[in-house]
Amino acid sequence: MAEPHAPEPAARGGASGTPVTLDRREGAEGEIALRRHGGPDGDVWEIIVNGTFLMDTSDGRSERLLVDAAMRALPEERRAARPSVLIGGLGVGFSLAHAVADDRWGRVVAVEREQAVIDWHHEGPLARVSKSALIDPRTVILHTDLLEYVRTTSDRYDALCLDIDNGPDWTVTESNDSLYTEEGLAACRALLNPFGVLAVWSAQPSPTFGDALGNAGFSGVTAEEVPVARGVPDVVHLAVRTA
Structure with a gap:
């Protein structure tokens, strides 16, 4: 995920380098749009939610780290048993594609509440990122709200990778705030198998989030x-369910 910033005004049919809105729809909690930027290194696609930049295809390092860090934090015996992973937020597809490219993962489930995002992967330009992952038999895409799924499912996973916001302190919609409370994090903990790992992406450090993870019953919080390229580093918060 690239560093969050206020988006430039969208323009249709603009000149090279000008953001061009490819699709705009009413989403679960407001407008969601897909835009394209032309640049010297090729086109970049970005997702905008209610006028706020969410993510783009310009890099992907932090999305890959999110998945790799979760794998590294698992016990060796669990890594050897092809662990399952739930990815919270399909986004531009970097996390899903990276997980599926790693044969050590078993079942790879991505939860996405926006039908538009799923469509952009199946039928639109984001297929360039996710095409191979979507046809892999280990992949499951669930069209549902992550918060609802976490609180109601009986499924269990070895790793949970969350990337639906710009971080615990910078949510895309107000309804997502509850996910980062002690109650919401306890629900995430209940979704994990013993010694399972929670990994949460953030655009900036969150000094209080580590405390919230500990209070929700996690250990090994790092x-x-x-x-x-500019500004403070992205951060992946990690925590382990030890019982």
């Missing part, structure tokens, strides 16, 4: 930084 954070890994990903340098970015």
